Every structure is written in structure tokens, then in C-alpha cells.
Amino acid sequence: xxxxxxxxxxxxxxxxxxxxxxxxxxxxxxxxxxxxxxxxxxxxxxxxxxxxxxxxxxxxxxxxxxxxxxxxxxxxxxxxxxxxxxxxxxxxxxxxxxxxxxxxxxxxxxxx
Amino acid sequence: xxxxxxxxxxxxxxxxxxxxxxxxxxxxxxxxxxxxxxxxxxxxxxxxxxxxxxxxxxxxxxxxxxxxxxxxxxxxxxxxxxxxxxxxxxxxxxxxxxxxxxxxxxxxxxxxxx
Numbered sequence: 001x002x003x004x005x006x007x008x009x010x011x012x013x014x015x016x017x018x019x020x021x022x023x024x025x026x027x028x029x030x031x032x033x034x035x036x037x038x039x040x041x042x043x044x045x046x047x048x049x050x051x052x053x054x055x056x057x058x059x060x061x062x063x064x065x066x067x068x069x070x071x072x073x074x075x076x077x078x079x080x081x082x083x084x085x086x087x088x089x090x091x092x093x094x095x096x097x098x099x100x101x102x103x104x105x106x107x108x109x110x111x112x
Numbered sequence: 113x114x115x116x117x118x119x120x121x122x123x124x125x126x127x128x129x130x131x132x133x134x135x136x137x138x139x140x141x142x143x144x145x146x147x148x149x150x151x152x153x154x155x156x157x158x159x160x161x162x163x164x165x166x167x168x169x170x171x172x173x174x175x176x177x178x179x180x181x182x183x184x185x186x187x188x189x190x191x192x193x194x195x196x197x198x199x200x201x202x203x204x205x206x207x208x209x210x211x212x213x214x215x216x217x218x219x220x221x222x223x224x225x226x
Contacts, residue, residue, distance in 0.1 A: 102155040
């Protein structure tokens, strides 16, 4: 079965630095990967999607990369702010399947 | 406003009781999903539905049931057969396409056992 791994340890960084979160997967090749933000007690909110034929995607201070050889996606937040503190989830979708597989998320703490 | 609503925000279940969690969307999405989230774990898929009157089991369907009589609604029943129901339940929807893309999530229902 598909396995998705995200660093379970919280990532603590200083305001203004770049946060980099990792998502590794095994077995199948996904059609695309998504990144979501989840605040405590709330539902996840979609941030970015990257397809298997794309190397990089950007949106404002966010950047996602996708390496199908390494089976890895990296999620970057540049010029991080305390308001970026949250748990970030990655999810992947396979071709011809109508469901998503989620990682357990990495908690990001940005300190002022 | 378009979006997904879930109710109630908190739900208490007594031993041997069935409880139903509500999920409604006005995004005109075909697909709807139910996930369960436990502390420190990712979202696990309970059931999903691609179209009205049709639904499929996810990875942890035992002890749960659903219905999809209307496009807008996808209620989840937690039955007495679910022995460990305490969790945060999330409903989501997405548009057409294979594979379907962005999922929109509701605010969640926290289920607690008395």
C-alpha cells in the first residue's frame, strides 16, 4: 500500500528564515502531490498542487518541488512569519484513483 | 458564501449508541469524502462518494455507514460497532476529473465518548 512520510518532529525556525518541509512516498507514482495547511481544531486548507511532470511550483512565498526519482516533495516557505505556524500536510493522488493519501503532517513553529 | 458545513462541532456518544455527523456543501461538487484524524496521525479515509446514490469504502470503513441521497449532502453514521470512535472527523468535497484535484474541507466534528 502507499506510504507517505513526513517528519513527525516539529520544525522550529526563526522569523524571516526559510522553512523547508519534506514529504516522501513509496510504492506507486502519484499523478500529483498537494500541500495543505491545518490549524488546531480546524479542517485543512489547500495551498499548492504539483503534477508529476512539473519540477517546481510557486505561489507568493510558497514553493513546492517534486522529484519523482527520489520520490520526494519539498515545501518551502520563504521569509517565514509567526502567522505561518501550523501543521502542514502533504497528500498524493494516483492516476485512475479517486482518493487521496495523506501524510501525518509536520508542525511548523515560527518564532519572532 | 460557498463552502462545506459540518455539524455539530462537538458530539458526545454514549455506549452502544449510533450517532450521525452532518456534512453539506454548496460548491456543486460531485465527490465527497469522510476522513478520520487521530492525534499525531494523518487523515484516514472512511468513505467516499463520486456521485449521488453511490459510495465506496475507504481504508477504515468498519463501524461506519454513509448515504448519498442528494449531491449536497453526505452524512456519516458512527455505529455502535465502532469501538474506538473518539476522533476528529473531517468532511471534504472536490470537483469532477480523474484524478480529482483540490479538496475543500469542512471545519470538522469532534466526537467524544461518554
